[in-house]
């Protein structure tokens with residue numbers, strides 16, 4: 216079977232089990248070859264080849280609706296639904312999403328990226344199906360990692376009680392990104408099948424399994440039985456993440472979960488920039504350093520690898536808590552520990568902190584607890600696309616009483632801020648840092664000490680001021696230096712504290728009537744620039760000239776971080792153009 220000739224899953228109906236097994240190995244080879252060039256979520260997909268083939272063999276997509284949790288494991292689904300030719304463009308600008316994307320195919324029913332939503336969505340689809348008299352099966356496919364998320368539990372609770380005909384397929388590979396954790400993992404690993412069956416039957420859900428997820432005939436039999444069952448069904452499928460490719464099978468840390476381009480024979484990465492130090496590693500190194508003399512606990516919601524905490528966990532196993540995918544719990548756990556007098560650092564991706572927002576408001580900020588947040592992947596998150604960009608946290612955190620918000624622009628500042636956050640004892644504090652590699656120190660002289668709400672003038676100037684923070688500061692400096700050659704004197708300010716603002720510095724700019732350009736890789740609505748505008752309006756400077764550059768009121772898609780920045784106008788050219796306009800505006804005011 217030529218993978219490139221597959222247009223729809225209809226052909227699977229004609230194939231026998233042996234042919235389906237051959238297809239599974241061909242798809243594996245295809246994935247290993249293609250992803251060696253683009254990178255992507257290899258391990259999860261190698262593990263679901265047989266499972267996805269069996270699902271499409273037995274169910275009739277799209278009349279039967281396959282609802283995938285997260286969606287990072289849908290590459291085989293994409294192949295079977297006619298998208299193999301798009302693999303060279305996987306996770307690229309204008310290419311194919313690494314997740315489910317409704318615009319790509321009628322077989323893509325539900326978009327995610329964040330975990331644990333599939334059961335709620337499936338039940339929602341089933342309720343409308345039943346209310347409208349439509350036929351068709353609704354099947355949610357969820358991983359054992361995603362099942363640790365609170366939403367999945369809430370939906371399971373509802374599903375059992377509803378009695379609706381929804382099939383839940385648990386793809387249990389024992390792995391989240393790293394080995395899965397928790398009591399539920401033990402429950403599913405337990406061979407006491409009787410106890411598990413009884414548990415599900417008691418909550419109104421018919422349990423089938425465990426099924427060998429690499430045995431197509433077992434899977435087929437099981438799905439056929441599920442189709443005939445007139446109540447919610449839970450199918451427990453056991454698979455191996457990374458199945459069929461030794462480098463992934465042997466990778467005990469993450470089974471080839473998310474890989475950069477690699478040599479298909481050895482698995483060795485072929486890109487060089489992965490050796491450069493990034494912000495997450497800088498924070499993790501600072502934590503390792505501080506831990507030598509101070510006791511604190513690090514909490515991670517399933518992101519040990521991405522937050523670069525492997526070494527910390529090896530060195531201080533009792534000081535690292537992996538909650539599994541459970542951001543809400545992680546935040547309130549941190550609040551509980553802080554309330555009990557513990558010192559906690561919680562690295563969490565900006566996009567996943569969205570899940571724990573009420574907990575930040577209600578548990579942490581309201582009680583003014585000493586939780587230090589490391590908001591990772593703040594800014595664009597490239598190839599993961601719209602579900603993962605960390606561009607809302609400034610808007611949703613700066614409105615919270617008691618919260619202090621910082622962003623480093625280089626390695627030195629990142630290290631200092633991590634220390635500062637752990638030393639701070641007046642309430643919640645967060646440093647947000649991006650996905651990229653750390654930059655060199657930009658400052659004129661090394662900072663000795665951070666002061667809450669104190670900004671740094673990196674370059675003096677009289678014609679206009681750029682106020683910004685984070686790595687984009689370098690673009691601001693470059694632009695100011697180029698404009699100096701054209702005779703413009705542009706001040707550059709490092710607003711390392713996003714909240715609180717440096718009111719004294721702002722006052723002096725307003726009084727001197729220096730026009731201001733704010734720059735942020737985050738949404739403009741409610742962002743940093745808005746806080747400067749608010750300050751001006753509230754303190755009698757509403758006539759001041761202030762412009763903002765940042766992200767528009769849209770969801771930005773996939774691209775390299777630089778491509779996305781260009782789309783958002785965060786380039787030196789646009790910054791220069793805006794500065795020039797500000798100067799002209801002041802001249803004509």
Ligand SMILES: Cc1ncc(C[n+]2csc(CCOP(=O)(O)OP(=O)(O)O)c2C)c(N)n1
Pocket residue numbers: 259285287288328329330331357358359360361362364386388390391392456472516517518540541542567570
């Ligand atoms: C709310 C949320 N938190 C964290 C993540 C990051 N994340 C993506 S995949 C993954 C592991 C998922 O494990 P599982 O559901 O078992 O799928 P597998 O990769 O094992 O197939 C995690 C933690 C996410 N997507 N959503």
Ligand SMILES: CC(=O)[C@@H](O)[C@H](O)COP(=O)(O)O
Pocket residue numbers: 256285287328392473521592599650
């Ligand atoms: C699918 C998912 O949500 C994660 O695997 C995510 O892709 C991780 O991103 P990083 O590679 O930036 O850690």
Ligand SMILES: [Mg+2]
Pocket residue numbers: 358359360361386387388389390391395
């Ligand atoms: Mg898993």
